[in-house]
Amino acid sequence: MLSDDQVNEIIIEVESVPSETQSLPSLNQIFLRKSLAKPTFSTVSSVTDIDSVDCQIFRHGIDRRHNQLLRFSSLNESIYPIHRSPGCLSMDTCYPSQETIQGQRLIASLLPMTSRDRIKTIRNQPRTMEEKRKLRKIVDKEKSKQSHGILGATGCAQCLNSLSLAYRRSKSSLSELFNSVSLWQKTLKAIGGKFGTSVLSYFSFLRWLLRFNIFSFVVIFSFIVIPQFTVAEKNTLQFTGLEFLSGAGYFGDTVMYYGFYTNTTIQHGTGASYNMQLAYIFTFGACLVTCFFSLLFSMAKYFRNNFINPHIYSRGITKLVFCWDFTVTHEKAVKLKQKNLSTEIRENLSEILLENARLTFHQQLTRFSAHVAAWLVSTGVAAACSAGVYFLAEYNSEFLKTHRNPGAVLLLPFVVSLINLVVPRFYSMFSLVEKYEMPRHEVYILLIRNILLKISIVGILCYYWLNIVALSGEECWETLIGQDIYRLLLMDFVFSLADSLLGEFLRRLIGMKFITSLGLQEFDIARNVLELIYAQTLTWLGIFFCPLLPFIQMITLFIMFYVKNISLMMNFQPPSKAWRASQMITVFIFLLFFPSFMGVLCTLAITIWRLKPSADCGPFRGLPSFIQSIYSWIDTLSKRSGYLWVVWIYQNLIGSVHFFFILTLIVLIITYLYWQITEGRKIMIRLLHEQIINEGKDKMFLIEKLNKLQDMEKRTNPNAFILETREVEEQNPLHLVEHDASPDLRFRRSVQEVNPRAC
Amino acid sequence: MRLFYRYQDLAPQLVPLDYTSCPDVKVPYELIGTMPELKDNPFRQRIAQVFSQDGDGHMTLDNFLDMFSVMSEMAPRDLKAYYAFKIYDFNDDNYICAWDLEQTVTRLTRGELSAEEVSLVCEKVLDEADSDHDGRLSLEDFQSMILRSPDFLSTFHIRI
Numbered sequence A: 001m002l003s004d005d006q007v008n009e010i011i012i013e014v015e016s017v018p019s020e021t022q023s024l025p026s027l028n029q030i031f032l033r034k035s036l037a038k039p040t041f042s043t044v045s046s047v048t049d050i051d052s053v054d055c056q057i058f059r060h061g062i063d064r065r066h067n068q069l070l071r072f073s074s075l076n077e078s079i080y081p082i083h084r085s086p087g088c089l090s091m092d093t094c095y096p097s098q099e100t101i102q103g104q105r106l107i108a109s110l111l112p113m114t115s116r117d118r119i120k121t122i123r124n125q126p127r128t129m130e131e132k133r134k135l136r137k138i139v140d141k142e143k144s145k146q147s148h149g150i151l152g153a154t155g156c157a158q159c160l161n162s163l164s165l166a167y168r169r170s171k172s173s174l175s176e177l178f179n180s181v182s183l184w185q186k187t188l189k190a191i192g193g194k195f196g197t198s199v200l201s202y203f204s205f206l207r208w209l210l211r212f213n214i215f216s217f218v219v220i221f222s223f224i225v226i227p228q229f230t231v232a233e234k235n236t237l238q239f240t241g242l243e244f245l246s247g248a249g250y251f252g253d254t255v256m257y258y259g260f261y262t263n264t265t266i267q268h269g270t271g272a273s274y275n276m277q278l279a280y281i282f283t284f285g286a287c288l289v290t291c292f293f294s295l296l297f298s299m300a301k302y303f304r305n306n307f308i309n310p311h312i313y314s315r316g317i318t319k320l321v322f323c324w325d326f327t328v329t330h331e332k333a334v335k336l337k338q339k340n341l342s343t344e345i346r347e348n349l350s351e352i353l354l355e356n357a358r359l360t361f362h363q364q365l366t367r368f369s370a371h372v373a374a375w376l377v378s379t380g381v382a383a384a385c386s387a388g389v390y391f392l393a394e395y396n397s398e399f400l401k402t403h404r405n406p407g408a409v410l411l412l413p414f415v416v417s418l419i420n421l422v423v424p425r426f427y428s429m430f431s432l433v434e435k436y437e438m439p440r441h442e443v444y445i446l447l448i449r450n451i452l453l454k455i456s457i458v459g460i461l462c463y464y465w466l467n468i469v470a471l472s473g474e475e476c477w478e479t480l481i482g483q484d485i486y487r488l489l490l491m492d493f494v495f496s497l498a499d500s501l502l503g504e505f506l507r508r509l510i511g512m513k514f515i516t517s518l519g520l521q522e523f524d525i526a527r528n529v530l531e532l533i534y535a536q537t538l539t540w541l542g543i544f545f546c547p548l549l550p551f552i553q554m555i556t557l558f559i560m561f562y563v564k565n566i567s568l569m570m571n572f573q574p575p576s577k578a579w580r581a582s583q584m585i586t587v588f589i590f591l592l593f594f595p596s597f598m599g600v601l602c603t604l605a606i607t608i609w610r611l612k613p614s615a616d617c618g619p620f621r622g623l624p625s626f627i628q629s630i631y632s633w634i635d636t637l638s639k640r641s642g643y644l645w646v647v648w649i650y651q652n653l654i655g656s657v658h659f660f661f662i663l664t665l666i667v668l669i670i671t672y673l674y675w676q677i678t679e680g681r682k683i684m685i686r687l688l689h690e691q692i693i694n695e696g697k698d699k700m701f702l703i704e705k706l707n708k709l710q711d712m713e714k715r716t717n718p719n720a721f722i723l724e725t726r727e728v729e730e731q732n733p734l735h736l737v738e739h740d741a742s743p744d745l746r747f748r749r750s751v752q753e754v755n756p757r758a759c
Numbered sequence B: 001m002r003l004f005y006r007y008q009d010l011a012p013q014l015v016p017l018d019y020t021s022c023p024d025v026k027v028p029y030e031l032i033g034t035m036p037e038l039k040d041n042p043f044r045q046r047i048a049q050v051f052s053q054d055g056d057g058h059m060t061l062d063n064f065l066d067m068f069s070v071m072s073e074m075a076p077r078d079l080k081a082y083y084a085f086k087i088y089d090f091n092d093d094n095y096i097c098a099w100d101l102e103q104t105v106t107r108l109t110r111g112e113l114s115a116e117e118v119s120l121v122c123e124k125v126l127d128e129a130d131s132d133h134d135g136r137l138s139l140e141d142f143q144s145m146i147l148r149s150p151d152f153l154s155t156f157h158i159r160i
Helices: A003-013 A088-092 A098-112 A113-124 A129-147 A149-179 A183-197 A197-229 A249-253 A276-306 A317-320 A331-353 A361-402 A406-432 A438-469 A477-514 A525-542 A549-570 A581-610 A629-639 A642-652 A657-714 A718-731 B002-010 B044-051 B061-068 B077-088 B098-109 B115-129 B139-148
Strands: A032-034 A041-046 A058-063 A068-074 A264-268 A271-276
Touching: A003 A129, A058 A276, A088 A317, A098 A129, A098 B139, A113 A249, A113 A406, A113 A525, A113 B077, A183 A197, A183 A331, A183 A549, A197 A276, A197 A525, A197 A549, A197 A581, A197 B077, A249 A477, A271 A276, A276 A331, A276 A581, A317 A331, A331 B115, A361 A406, A361 A438, A406 A477, A406 A525, A438 A477, A438 A525, A438 A581, A438 A657, A477 A525, A525 A549, A525 A581, A549 A629, A629 A642, A642 A657, A657 B115, B002 B061, B044 B077, B061 B077, B077 B139, B098 B115
Parallel strands: A041 A068
Antiparallel strands: A032 A068, A041 A058, A264 A271
C-alpha cells in the first residue's frame, strides 16, 4: 500500500514508520510468503513505464489455489536491456543491478510453479504481449537448464509437458472452432451494440436454454424414438390439420406420445436385444441428471462471480461513472446512453442530497398500508386464478365428454395463457400506487409476484393431472397429460408471438403517433425471462409423457429468437436505467433451478413411484408402478452371476438409507466448514479495509510532519537545505532523473515539489 | 487470424500481408478511431493511447492484439481493472485525481451536466471510493471498488 514515493522518502528520512501491514519495506522487491491462518491474497506490483521505478501494487483477490503471497515487481528493464534510453547514464550506474535482480526474482518465482499456473500468472501480468512472450521464453530456458540435472525424470516430465501442451493447444483450437460456429454470434453482437448488456442477457439466456433442449432431443431421439421407429405399427387414424393445435387425433398414435411406445424387448433377428422399458426410464433419468448437474455448475459459477462481498453494497454513483458499457457501438445508442446516464447521475445526486430526509410517521403508515394492500391483492389474484384454472380443468373433462368439438380442448390452455399475459401487466400497474425507496426493490417484488403466480398455476395443473387424470381410469392417461402439456406450450407460444408481433407494434404506434409523451417502450427483461422459464418448466414436466417435446420447444425457441429480435429492433428503445445484468442472470438461473427444475423432479418422482401406469398403452403397461420395471430388472440381474456387482450397488448404495444419511452428513459438514471460512474471510476483509484507512491517515500525518521539518530547516539554513535535497535525490534509488530524450518517460519530482502539486 | 485481417483492413497499403519479417509498422490513430467497434466510444482516444507503444495512439500489430485480448471476454478481471484504471487516468500519473474524474464524467455525459453537477459527482465518487482519503484514487481503491460491481467484467468488453 506504500505506493507513493513520498512515503519512500519519508521512510528514508524519518525512520519510525509503523508497518504492521503486509506491506513491502521497499517497493521494488518480490518475495514469496506462506500464508498461515490468514486468508491469502496475491498482490502484483507492476511498473508501468520503462524508467519509472514506481510500483503499483494491486490486490489479486483471494487466491484459492496457492497458499502463497506472491508479489511480482515486473519491471520492463528486467526483460529489455537498457538501451532504449540513451541519456539515462546515472540510471544505469545506479539501478541496473536492482532491476536485473527483480527480473531474476520474477523468473525465480515463476519457475517452481506448474506450467498451467505459470501461464496463468504470466497472462495476468500487465505487460504487452511481446514482453510476456519474452518472459515465457526466458522462464522456459531456465526451466530446461534446471531440469537437465535430473536425468531420470526428464523423459517422463518432457512427455507430460508435451502432452499437456498438446492438450492445451487442442482445447484452445476446439474452443475457437466452437466460437466460430456459435449460433447467432453476429446477431448478439448487434443487439449488444445497440441495446447494451442487459437486453443481451435475455438473448444469451434463450440461447443457453436452446442448448439444453438440443441435447435432450438428441439423446431422446437416438435412444428411444429411433428404436421405436423400427417396430412402429401402422397409424390407422386420419390426419386433419387440426392436430397441430390439439395434439390429439392422428398425433395420438405416433412417437410423439408415451402411449405409442412398445413395452416389449425389441429384437431384430439374432442381434442384441433392446429392452424398451429400461431404455425409457434410463434415458429420461440420464437427461434429467445431466440437466441437474449442468444447472448446478452454472449456478455455482455465476454465484461465485457475481456475489462477491454482498455485504459491502456499492452505492450507485461510482459504478455509474466507471462501468461504462463498452459493448455499445451504435452511434445513436451511445448518444442515448449518454443522455440516460446524465439523467441517472442527476437522480442519484438528488437521492444522495435528499438522503437524510426522513419520512413522517403518517407517510410511513400510508406506504406500509399500500404495500400490504398490494400484497393482499396480488396473492388474492393468484389464488383466484389457480382456483379458476382448477375448476375449469375439472369442468373441462365433463364438457369434453358431452361436446365433441375438437377445438374445445383448447379452452383450458387458452385461459391459462390469457392469465399469464394479463396478470403480470396488472401487477406492473401496482407501481403507480406503491412507492419504493429503491427501484431495485420494485423489480424484485414484481419478480416475486410473477413467480408466485406462475408457480401456483403450474402447481395446480400438476395436482390436477396427477390426482385426477391419472386416477380417473381413462384409457391412456399418460398420453392425455402429454397432450395437455403440448397444448399449453403451443398456446403459450402463440400468445407470445401475438404479443411480440401485434402488441408491441401497437404500443409503438400509440407511443409514436397518438400519445407521443409515452415514447417507445423498454424491453422488460424480467417478464420475458420468466416466460422462458415457464415454458422450459412445462417442457421438462412433459418430457416423460411426450418425448418429442424438446424438439417442439427447440423450434419454438428458434422462432422466438428471431421474432423478438425483429420486434426489438423495430419497437423498442435502449433501457434508460443501469440494470444489474449479472446479478439478475444469477437470480434467473437460480429460479430455473430451484422452483422450476426441482418441482419437475418432484412431480416425476411422484409419478414414477406412486402412480399406476395405464393398462394397455405405453412401455410400462400392466405393471403396478413405473418403478417396478427397475425392480424386476434387478431381480433378473441377481439371477445372472456376471452382474452381481450391479445388484450389490443397487441394494447397498441406492436402496439403503444409511448411505444417503452418511452422504448428507458429509455434505452438511463440508458446507458448514466452507461457511465458516467465508465468515472468517469477511472479517479479515473488514479489518484490512480499516487498516487501509489508518495507513492513509498515517501517510497524511507523516507528510505534514516532514513538511514542518523542512520548513524549519529552510528557515534556519536556506543554502544547506538545497544541497540536502540534492543528496536525497541521488541517494534515493527510487527517484528518477529527468530526461527529454525518450518520449515515454515519466518523471517524479522531489518531495518539495510534490506538495504544491494539486493532484 | 481474424484480428490480423481486421488490422490489415484498416490500412491495406501500410500493413503487409507477410509478417514473418516482423516489420515495424504502425497504424495511425486516425484509422484506428474509425473502426466500427471504437468509432462511437467516448474513450476511444484514451484506449488507443493506453495500448499503443509510445502513448500517442499509433498502434503496431502487437498493440492491436493486446488491446483486443484485454478487452475480450476471457481476460482476467484484474488485468481488465488495471487497464481500465490506466484508461481513466488521463494525466498518466498513476492516480485518478479529481481532474481525471472530471474528464471522465464530461466524456460520459457529453456536456449534459452542468459544471457544478460534474464537480459534485467527482466529490461523491471520491467520497465513496477513496479509502485512504488522500484525495485521489490509487489503483487499489479502483480495484476494490471494481470488485464490488460484478457487472464490470461484462461491460468492459469489446466484441470483435
